[in-house]
Amino acid sequence: MRIALLALGDVDGSVMVELRDRVEGVFHCPVEIGEGFDDLASVHDLPRGQYLASKLLDSIAVRKVERDERVVGIVDVDLYAPGLSFVFGEADVLHGVAIVSLSRLRQEYYGLTPEENLFLERATKEIVHEVGHTLGLGHCANSRCVMHFSNGLADTDWKGVNFCFNCCPKMEFLL
Ligand SMILES: [Zn+2]
Numbered sequence: 148m149r150i151a152l153l154a155l156g157d158v159d160g161s162v163m164v165e166l167r168d169r170v171e172g173v174f175h176c177p178v179e180i181g182e183g184f185d186d187l188a189s190v191h192d193l194p195r196g197q198y199l200a201s202k203l204l205d206s207i208a209v210r211k212v213e214r215d216e217r218v219v220g221i222v223d224v225d226l227y228a229p230g231l232s233f234v235f236g237e238a239d240v241l242h243g244v245a246i247v248s249l250s251r252l253r254q255e256y257y258g259l260t261p262e263e264n265l266f267l268e269r270a271t272k273e274i275v276h277e278v279g280h281t282l283g284l285g286h287c288a289n290s291r292c293v294m295h296f297s298n299g300l301a302d303t304d305w306k307g308v309n310f311c312f313n314c315c316p317k318m319e320f321l322l
Pocket residue numbers: 276280286296
């Protein structure tokens with residue numbers, strides 16, 4: 148398997164490099180920073196001030212070709228899905244693509260002091276979680292497993308970046 152991370156819209160390049168290295172450390176497969184795109188205007192919902200996750204997923208899905216590749220779009224804008232006020236990320240299992248938003252993962256979003264390492268840790272967990280979905284994994288009951296559903300950042304901070312002993316074999320089988 149190979150993983151490509153794409154910056155969609157304005158995303159800090161040094162953050163992309165950090166995330167690439169951290170995701171590589173979890174999956175032990177090549178992770179590259181692929182060619183993203185800048186213009187998010189077509190998925191911008193002006194009244195909400197947010198971006199529609201499924202539309203962004205579609206725009207990545209049309210570009211992905213390789214079967215053994217997983218593509219994760221990284222955005223630094225707020226995402227939503229119909230019926231939900233926001234989403235941290237979303238995966239398209241059929242096409243092997245996913246999307247992750249960085250905007251609510253920073254302490255400063257909540258008026259707190261910035262913590263760079265915590266932010267990168269949260270983003271890594273979100274990316275690994277969504278890649279897990281593209282590999283066919285569902286949510287895991289183990290609250291320490293990266294596939295545990297995060298209702299909020301407290302759940303994200305409690306869980307680890309790795310797959311638990313139940314999810315791990317399922318994932319390796321799919322690689
Ligand atoms: Zn999930």
